[in-house]
Amino acid sequence: MTTLPLAAQKSSHIRFSLNGEDTDVSFAPYKTLLEVLREDLGHTGTKHGCELGECGACAVLLDGKPVLSCLVLALECEGRQVLTVEGLVSEGKLHPLQDAFADLGAAQCGYCTPGILVTAKALLNENPHPNRDQIRQALSGNLCRCTGYLQIFEAVEAAMLKMAEDQDAPAEIRGEAKVRAGTQEPR
Ligand code: FES
Numbered sequence: 001m002t003t004l005p006l007a008a009q010k011s012s013h014i015r016f017s018l019n020g021e022d023t024d025v026s027f028a029p030y031k032t033l034l035e036v037l038r039e040d041l042g043h044t045g046t047k048h049g050c051e052l053g054e055c056g057a058c059a060v061l062l063d064g065k066p067v068l069s070c071l072v073l074a075l076e077c078e079g080r081q082v083l084t085v086e087g088l089v090s091e092g093k094l095h096p097l098q099d100a101f102a103d104l105g106a107a108q109c110g111y112c113t114p115g116i117l118v119t120a121k122a123l124l125n126e127n128p129h130p131n132r133d134q135i136r137q138a139l140s141g142n143l144c145r146c147t148g149y150l151q152i153f154e155a156v157e158a159a160m161l162k163m164a165e166d167q168d169a170p171a172e173i174r175g176e177a178k179v180r181a182g183t184q185e186p187r
């Protein structure tokens with residue numbers, strides 16, 4: 001078998017926004033966004049699981065919408081905006097979802113966590129006050145073998161409450177979010 005020199009393998013090039021930064025990358029044209037993120041850009045926060053579109057471990061936001069990066073060709077991302085779990089940290093502070101996942105035991109082995117965090121972020125961007133069914137529906141494509149999902153749903157609700165408080169939302173919204181979040185103590 002003949003192996004092409006590295007320069008020939010990396011014959012495709014795109015410029016896109018990765019976690020808010022203009023990014024140029026060269027890669028082999030057959031590569032998925034997942035492969036380019038991990039192998040060519042060193043962003044290993046996004047996990048590869050099934051690589052068949054079934055587990056959600058590889059989820060990232062593309063122009064604000066959750067996509068399975070194992071099913072997206074990197075070539076499709078020219079000029080677009082990609083957000084990965086690395087982009088959730090802002091000015092050195094964890095996103096409220098990350099805090100809540102850590103506090104409530106929603107991240108155990110953590111393999112599913114990056115995909116769930118970005119998918120939950122997209123949900124809260126679109127609907128700042130989702131109910132339990134809407135959270136369950138939004139995360140239905142993200143498999144977790146550790147938690148049984150309850151802690152994940154509670155963590156999303158806790159983050160929702162925190163974000164509502166941070167935005168100084170009207171009292172009735174905070175009260176509603178508090179009821180949904182169950183006001184559980186961290187465990
Ligand atoms: S690795 Fe992409 S859905 Fe499983």
Ligand code: FES
Binds near residue numbers: 106107108112144
């Ligand atoms: S925390 Fe282990 S797979 Fe979800």
